[in-house]
Amino acid sequence: MRGGLIELASTGMWVPEKVLTNADLERMVDTTDEWITERTGIKERRIAGDDMTAVEMGYRAGKAAVADAGLEPADVDAIIVSTATPDRLLPATACDIQARLEARDAVAFDVWGACSGWLYAINIGSGLILSEQAETVLCVATEKMSAIVDWTDRATCVLFGDAAGATVLRRSGGNGHGILSTYMRSDGTLAELLYRSPLDSGSVPVDVAELAVRDGYLRMAGREVFKNAVRSMCEAVDAVLEKAGVTKDEIDLLVPHQANIRIIEATARYAGLSMDRVWVNVDRYGNTSSATIPVALHEAREAGRIEEGSLVLMVTFGAGLTWAGMLIRW
Numbered sequence: 001m002r003g004g005l006i007e008l009a010s011t012g013m014w015v016p017e018k019v020l021t022n023a024d025l026e027r028m029v030d031t032t033d034e035w036i037t038e039r040t041g042i043k044e045r046r047i048a049g050d051d052m053t054a055v056e057m058g059y060r061a062g063k064a065a066v067a068d069a070g071l072e073p074a075d076v077d078a079i080i081v082s083t084a085t086p087d088r089l090l091p092a093t094a095c096d097i098q099a100r101l102e103a104r105d106a107v108a109f110d111v112w113g114a115c116s117g118w119l120y121a122i123n124i125g126s127g128l129i130l131s132e133q134a135e136t137v138l139c140v141a142t143e144k145m146s147a148i149v150d151w152t153d154r155a156t157c158v159l160f161g162d163a164a165g166a167t168v169l170r171r172s173g174g175n176g177h178g179i180l181s182t183y184m185r186s187d188g189t190l191a192e193l194l195y196r197s198p199l200d201s202g203s204v205p206v207d208v209a210e211l212a213v214r215d216g217y218l219r220m221a222g223r224e225v226f227k228n229a230v231r232s233m234c235e236a237v238d239a240v241l242e243k244a245g246v247t248k249d250e251i252d253l254l255v256p257h258q259a260n261i262r263i264i265e266a267t268a269r270y271a272g273l274s275m276d277r278v279w280v281n282v283d284r285y286g287n288t289s290s291a292t293i294p295v296a297l298h299e300a301r302e303a304g305r306i307e308e309g310s311l312v313l314m315v316t317f318g319a320g321l322t323w324a325g326m327l328i329r330w
């Protein structure tokens with residue numbers, strides 16, 4: 001197998017300390033620990049306080065990834081941030097993170113790929129390196145999902161949590177390491193299955209009927225998203241393996257988007273992998289949108305489940321709908 005040209009040189013993550021358990025949710029909406037556990041596999045999630053921003057979370061994860069690569073923020077040429085929960089719409093979250101990092105010589109911008117955004121960011125970052133516009137690219141996913149879920153809607157509020165994760169990209173050192181294949185797709189005709197309602201337009205006089213629907217909260221057709229998630233992640237599995245000329249039994253670890261244990265299990269079954277070859281942390285963090293994969297990668301490395309030479313398959317899906325896959329030799 002041919003090695004990749006670009007490698008993920010490091011990982012970093014940050015999660016808030018505050019834990020919100022299913023028992024806590026039982027006191028907030030009409031739900032039970034049993035329902036949430038059976039339908040989703042989620043037992044608890046982390047919640048950032050009012051004083052914690054998406055910028056600060058992303059800064060902490062990004063700083064950790066830069067340090068893990070043995071670099072200083074000043075060495076970073078580009079910062080690409082994936083977030084569905086920016087603290088403000090202008091400027092890009094990446095610019096605010098750049099300022100916190102004091103990475104003065106970098107270009108910084110965001111990508112909107114929902115849960116697929118971090119893999120999209122890596123693909124864009126790889127392109128910057130290959131086109132010799134950057135040597136070192138920091139890709140951050142930071143998601144304060146607690147700020148956009150409707151805490152009175154039991155169908156969505158039990159699913160999500162807050163987290164940030166990051167990696168540094170650079171040219172691969174060779175020896176077969178790095179990104180072996182990637183795949184990105186989207187289907188905008190399915191946008192209505194999962195979206196944030198528009199924010200209040202600020203019209204004066206205030207239109208009360210408009211305010212009721214323009215709240216910026218997440219809306220989701222759960223069952224339809226579920227079906228499309230399994231279909232699109234299986235498609236991504238096939239696409240990246242075929243592009244790389246790799247068979248399913250060669251995969252050391254599957255690191256899927258963590259939305260629901262049943263979606264993860266269905267994808268693993270399709271990939272022919274027993275669950276001991278799948279990294280699962282949805283039980284501890286819930287769905288943290290585009291942060292799930294970098295957080296999972298970091299934890300898997302820390303646990304010794306990803307070592308030099310490990311063949312790691314990442315697949316994801318999200319609002320858009322978007323979906324993506326990536327195969328790397330660590």
Ligand SMILES: CC(C)(COP(=O)(O)OP(=O)(O)OC[C@H]1O[C@@H](n2cnc3c(N)ncnc32)[C@H](O)[C@@H]1OP(=O)(O)O)[C@@H](O)C(=O)NCCC(=O)NCCS
Pocket residue numbers: 030031032035036039040115154155156158194220222223224225226229259260287317318319
């Ligand atoms: C959301 C999801 C867990 C719901 O599970 P499901 O098995 O599809 O359940 P349904 O939506 O069919 O709802 C079944 C019943 O549970 C109820 N229900 C929904 N949320 C509930 C909750 N938190 N507690 C208790 N009951 C709940 C519904 O109202 C429904 O009741 P009804 O039959 O009386 O109408 C599941 O569809 C899912 O995970 N979808 C994908 C979501 C996702 O991954 N989104 C992020 C994409 S990045």
